[in-house]
Amino acid sequence: MVAFQPLDWFWVGAYTVLTVVLGLAFYFLGKRSAEDFFIAGRGLPWWLPSTSVYATHTATDTPIWMMGSIYRYGVAGIWLGFFTAWAAISAFVSTKIFRRSLAYTHAEYQALRFGGLGGELLRGWFAGWQIFIQMFILGWVGIAMGRVAHLAFGWPDWVGLVVFGLVGAVYTIAAGFWGAIIADVQQGIVAFVIIVLVSVWGAKAAGGIGGIRERLAASGQEWKLDPFHFTGLFGGDFSVFWFATILLVAIIGGIGMGSSIDWYIEAQRIQSAKTVRDASWAMWSGALLIVVRNSIWAVAMIAFVALFPSFDLADPSQARTAELGWYHIGFETFPVGLVGFFFAAILAIHLSTVSGSMNLGALYWTRDIYHHYIRPQATQAQLVRVGRISTGVILLGSFVYGSIIGNITEWLIFALWIMVAGVWLPNILQVVWWRVNAWGYLVTWIANLGVSWLVVWILPALGVLPTFHESFQFWILMALSALVFLPVTLLTPPEPMDRLVQFYDAARPVGWWGPVRREWERRQRMAEARP
Amino acid sequence: MRLVGEPWTPASADRWTYHDLIVSILSPLAFVATAAGSVYVALGEARGWFLLAAALGLGLLIWAIIDRKLRAQSEAFREREEAHKARLEDRQTWEG
Numbered sequence: 001m002v003a004f005q006p007l008d009w010f011w012v013g014a015y016t017v018l019t020v021v022l023g024l025a026f027y028f029l030g031k032r033s034a035e036d037f038f039i040a041g042r043g044l045p046w047w048l049p050s051t052s053v054y055a056t057h058t059a060t061d062t063p064i065w066m067m068g069s070i071y072r073y074g075v076a077g078i079w080l081g082f083f084t085a086w087a088a089i090s091a092f093v094s095t096k097i098f099r100r101s102l103a104y105t106h107a108e109y110q111a112l113r114f115g116g117l118g119g120e121l122l123r124g125w126f127a128g129w130q131i132f133i134q135m136f137i138l139g140w141v142g143i144a145m146g147r148v149a150h151l152a153f154g155w156p157d158w159v160g161l162v163v164f165g166l167v168g169a170v171y172t173i174a175a176g177f178w179g180a181i182i183a184d185v186q187q188g189i190v191a192f193v194i195i196v197l198v199s200v201w202g203a204k205a206a207g208g209i210g211g212i213r214e215r216l217a218a219s220g221q222e223w224k225l226d227p228f229h230f231t232g233l234f235g236g237d238f239s240v241f242w243f244a245t246i247l248l249v250a251i252i253g254g255i256g257m258g259s260s261i262d263w264y265i266e267a268q269r270i271q272s273a274k275t276v277r278d279a280s281w282a283m284w285s286g287a288l289l290i291v292v293r294n295s296i297w298a299v300a301m302i303a304f305v306a307l308f309p310s311f312d313l314a315d316p317s318q319a320r321t322a323e324l325g326w327y328h329i330g331f332e333t334f335p336v337g338l339v340g341f342f343f344a345a346i347l348a349i350h351l352s353t354v355s356g357s358m359n360l361g362a363l364y365w366t367r368d369i370y371h372h373y374i375r376p377q378a379t380q381a382q383l384v385r386v387g388r389i390s391t392g393v394i395l396l397g398s399f400v401y402g403s404i405i406g407n408i409t410e411w412l413i414f415a416l417w418i419m420v421a422g423v424w425l426p427n428i429l430q431v432v433w434w435r436v437n438a439w440g441y442l443v444t445w446i447a448n449l450g451v452s453w454l455v456v457w458i459l460p461a462l463g464v465l466p467t468f469h470e471s472f473q474f475w476i477l478m479a480l481s482a483l484v485f486l487p488v489t490l491l492t493p494p495e496p497m498d499r500l501v502q503f504y505d506a507a508r509p510v511g512w513w514g515p516v517r518r519e520w521e522r523r524q525r526m527a528e529a530r531p
Numbered sequence: 532m533r534l535v536g537e538p539w540t541p542a543s544a545d546r547w548t549y550h551d552l553i554v555s556i557l558s559p560l561a562f563v564a565t566a567a568g569s570v571y572v573a574l575g576e577a578r579g580w581f582l583l584a585a586a587l588g589l590g591l592l593i594w595a596i597i598d599r600k601l602r603a604q605s606e607a608f609r610e611r612e613e614a615h616k617a618r619l620e621d622r623q624t625w626e627g
Binding site: 075078079082085088089091092093096099100102103108111112199209212225227228247251275276277278280281284287288291292294295296298299302367371372376377502505506508510511 | 573
């Protein structure tokens with residue numbers, strides 16, 4: 001428990017008021033149209049979505065899982081957070097294609113890329129899936145916030161989940177994406193400042209970098225200072241093979257769309273950028289900032305390892321304490337005043353994620369379900385109203401998920417993993433190969449659900465297969481899904497050429513689009529020759 | 532085609548060229564160098580500065596190669612964006 005002084009409470013109160021007021025200030029912009037409420041009217045310069053990319057992916061649970069990785073693998077644990085590098089290639093490939101498609105969401109993109117019933121089924125599937133996932137993310141980070149508030153004040157976990165979720169809801173419901181993204185800027189700056197400060201204070205508490213080195217050497221863990229320390233070529237928890245797989249999944253995955261779970265929230269930021277160029281640099285710089293953040297974070301975390309080197313991570317209660325190491329450093333080493341600023345910064349970290357996920361979940365409901373299927377003739381005012389109501393409903397749903405998350409976490413991590421592994425290849429090929437059709441993509445998604453259960457859980461439980469490490473799971477799931485994806489794609493007809501030409505005309509995809517490009521060029525020549 | 536300073540037109544910028552390929556190779560290298568470089572610097576190791584300098588150099592090179600092309604692509608898309616937007620809304624409301 002932390003003893004807060006009046007100055008500390010001042011920081012927390014002042015920061016909460018500042019965040020809410022700043023968000024509310026954009027009420028009038030947010031209510032102008034659905035385009036404003038969800039993608040800021042497609043008018044943002046690159047640095048706004050860039051800061052938002054970084055701020056949204058700096059959540060209260062991030063230092064918890066990262067602390068667990070650093071405690072286990074040393075600073076080499078930063079590579080487990082390197083999935084964000086999908087934007088390294090995406091910024092110059094899939095980001096541009098998606099921005100030019102003008103789709104509000106990944107679900108809507110499906111209906112533009114694919115035609116007919118298949119495209120609509122994919123749109124409905126992705127919309128439903130993302131509404132569910134955003135509720136889950138909100139519940140997940142809400143409970144993480146609850147654990148932090150419990151650590152600081154002894155409050156029950158639900159307080160962090162509910163109270164701070166409601167604070168974020170005030171300005172997200174009022175001003176939509178405008179409120180969220182403007183708040184993200186100040187939240188991102190505050191978060192970055194505190195991450196640096198905790199690392200400085202943490203290193204100081206452990207006797208500086210030299211002290212960290214000495215302490216780790218004394219406990220026989222000096223290897224934890226090596227960012228390229230692996231457990232073997234293929235063996236162990238953190239092998240070279242796993243490292244190479246992470247790099248490949250992230251970097252090559254950037255060619256595609258949806259090949260990282262971050263894609264869905266970034267897609268909204270891509271569309272909010274005012275030009276294709278702004279979208280590209282926003283993704284590139286935002287992801288790079290996350291990479292830098294992870295490295296700075298690692299210093300405070302390795303300082304915690306040096307100070308407390310003997311936690312047994314196999315013991316759940318000790319693992320729980322170790323995972324909160326970054327928060328321990330802040331709460332226990334900062335002086336009066338700064339500890340209040342620390343908690344205010346934790347609020348910033350939390351609210352940026354909460355507001356982004358609420359608005360994104362509401363976007364999928366409003367744009368892909370309500371407007372497209374339920375009320376196509378809805379006015380802009382009605383769409384904004386539905387956006388606001390669904391923002392609140394998404395938050396309420398997250399309270400339910402948050403309250404049962406201890407029981408479903410393993411299943412949900414699995415759910416997130418299958419979004420990446422089994423459909424990684426189709427997610428790339430649907431961008432770069434004209435021949436991919438809705439049925440191949442849809443059937444692979446469905447097959448992936450079954451195959452993943454078999455490979456990850458059921459067959460190992462029956463003793464038919466061993467329990468594979470994630471690195472091997474990835475390659476097995478990818479290969480098995482390719483065995484479904486390629487035959488179904490090639491045995492079913494391609495999308496109608498009219499649809500593909502329309503898509504090409506807007507999005508200008510790259511890769512194997514030769515037949516479509518030639519048809520598009522032919523139609524262009526015919527249009528120019530027409531008197 | 533020059534690697535840096537190519538006078539892009541909207542039509543030429545919309546094509547995939549070797550410039551896109553080069554930045555797609557350099558960019559992941561810049562990310563890896565940034566990750567390793569910044570953690571080494573934070574841990575007080577001099578080699579981190581070399582890696583960060585390399586990352587910065589790669590970043591500037593990427594910018595020099597691709598930014599003009601991105602500007603031209605943005606310009607090209609801006610000319611047709613409104614028409615696509617109208618078509619998007621028609622499809623959204625089942626009229627397209």
